[in-house]
């Protein structure tokens with residue numbers, strides 16, 4: 001299929017995300033990230049690699065504007081202090097930032113709190129003592145307690161169900177490494193939008209330390225790519241089961257119990 005058709009299919013599915021969310025009790029999930037040609041998404045020391053060119057950065061902002069929420073792990077949120085806003089002249093609503101921060105380490109002064117048109121969701125472990133949450137007034141952040149897994153990570157399947165109850169029907173997962181790895185290990189993503197940039201970086205890949213959680217070699221359906229400036233953008237979706245990719249949600253899955261770090 002041509003990239004234009006697949007892109008259209010992707011944005012059509014996003015328009016129907018509410019139906020999808022109510023039917024499946026979870027949002028439609030897009031994993032979107034940029035990598036160098038050798039597959040690095042971060043430097044060897046987990047610091048940021050500036051990868052995307054100007055045109056593919058525009059696409060990132062367009063993708064943000066097309067999803068109800070944008071999710072990041074605390075690793076990226078603490079290290080990079082991102083704004084997670086729609087900018088670069090792209091029209092559209094500001095998505096709700098969702099930060100996986102089980103121990104609530106983010107600073108109340110972080111830049112995600114500076115956009116007045118939305119209230120970020122900070123997902124914490126439901127065991128977290130309530131007094132630790134007092135730094136955040138409800139008009140600044142929504143603290144969302146979520147069940148933890150035995151390995152200390154948040155239970156993503158439980159979280160997705162909570163997000164539907166928050167009115168989030170489409171979710172863009174921007175990273176970082178551990179978060180993308182967990183979503184893939186649990187076979188959750190509906191769409192992957194991967195930007196490949198003309199650089200070799202010798203850094204860390206998007207999927208790290210899957211070990212026995214490796215889901216085998218997952219085939220990618222509806223694979224198509226297009227140029228954005230000098231970068232290549234791949235639009236695709238994983239084929240998680242032998243049937244249609246959504247069949248898997250009829251099976252109840254457990255927490256991802258392996259260690260991801």
Ligand SMILES: NC(=O)c1ccc[n+]([C@@H]2O[C@H](COP(=O)([O-])OP(=O)(O)OC[C@H]3O[C@@H](n4cnc5c(N)ncnc54)[C@H](OP(=O)(O)O)[C@@H]3O)[C@@H](O)[C@H]2O)c1
Nearest residue numbers: 033034042046073074075076102154175176177178179182
């Ligand atoms: N190239 C790109 O497109 C791109 C995009 C984004 C990020 N990055 C890069 O990715 C790197 C950071 O990745 P990272 O692996 O260090 O951090 P990360 O994936 O951003 O965050 C990981 C943290 O999220 C929290 N978490 C809670 N539940 C989780 C779950 N179920 N699965 C996974 N994590 C969970 C954990 O911290 P708590 O214990 O605090 O909850 C965990 O340590 C940075 O270099 C950043 O620049 C690249």
